[in-house]
Amino acid sequence: MTPTEPVARHGAAARTAARTAVRPPLPVKMVIAGGFGVGKTTAVGSISEIEPLTTEAAITEVAAGVDDLSHTPRKTTTTVAMDFGCLTIDPTLKLYLFGTPGQERFGFMWDDIVEGAVGALVIVDTRRLDDCYAAVDYFEHREIPFAVAVNAFDGRVxxxxxxxxxxxxxxxxxxxxxxxxxxxxxxxDALLVVLELALARAEG
Structure with a gap:
């Protein structure tokens, strides 16, 4: 064996390892949207594999006079910017989740939050369907794939x-x-429905 053979073997092994190394998962952006108090922050917190980033602020007397709290009497905070979390679907794919604020007065943030997203999950509270029209219209007009997810408050709709x-x-x-x-x-399961829509759109 010549002195250079071990070096050559090491170099070949390193190149082989580099080719077979596991690539980092593909990052995919997805939005969770809907009206005030429908469960967006709860959904992000339930699924995120990291401590979710939330921008919750206390509901003041002024805000209570603007936002309808009749169906969410125990709600004491509200999202004023966005929620953020992430979920690794498999070794090849990682979802980055962005939750939008629900109140109309924070709607100016939506374009920035949604930019680059492959799809959206629009959460609906069937007790307050009127609150969900704006989110549905938003994604329809921008032709962004979305699914409607009816949140089963108290286990029922x-x-x-x-x-x-x-x-x-x-x-x-x-x-x-x-x-x-x-x-x-x-x-x-609900997020996977949106992901399948986005993949079908990409393949089409």
């Missing part, structure tokens, strides 16, 4: 899914599902 679809006037290709924002597996 007020209306059947076909009635929710009709009331929101969403197209047949838009999935409408039931999920529980408190349950990690339920949130994951």
């Amino acid at each position: 007020e209306h059947p899914l076909d009635e929710v679809r009709w009331a929101l006037d969403v197209a047949d290709h838009v999935p409408v599902v039931v999920f529980d924002a408190r349950e990690r597996g339920s949130v994951r």
Whole structure:
């Protein structure tokens, strides 16, 4: 064996290891949207594998006079910028989740939050469908793939899914599902629905 052979073997092994090394997962941006108090922050917190970043602020008397708290009487804080979390789907894909603020007065932030997102999960509270029209319209007009996720508050929903679809006037290709924002597996399943939509759009 010549003196250079061990060096050559080491170099070849290093090149082979570099070729077979596991690549970092592909980062994918997804938005979680919806009206005030529908469960966006809860959903991000339930699924995120890191401590989620939230921008919660106390609801003041002034804000209480603007936001409808009749169906969320125990809600004492509200998102004033965004929520952020992440989820590794598999070794090849990692979701970065951005939750939008729900109040109309913070709508000016949406364009920046949504930029670069492959899709969105629009969370709906069937007790307050009117609060969800703006989010549905936003993604429809921008032709961003989205799914409607009906949050099962107290384990139930007020209306059947076909009635929710009709009331929101969403197209047949838009999935409408039931999920529980408190349950990690339920949130994951809803996000995978959006991911499948985004992949289908990319392949089409």
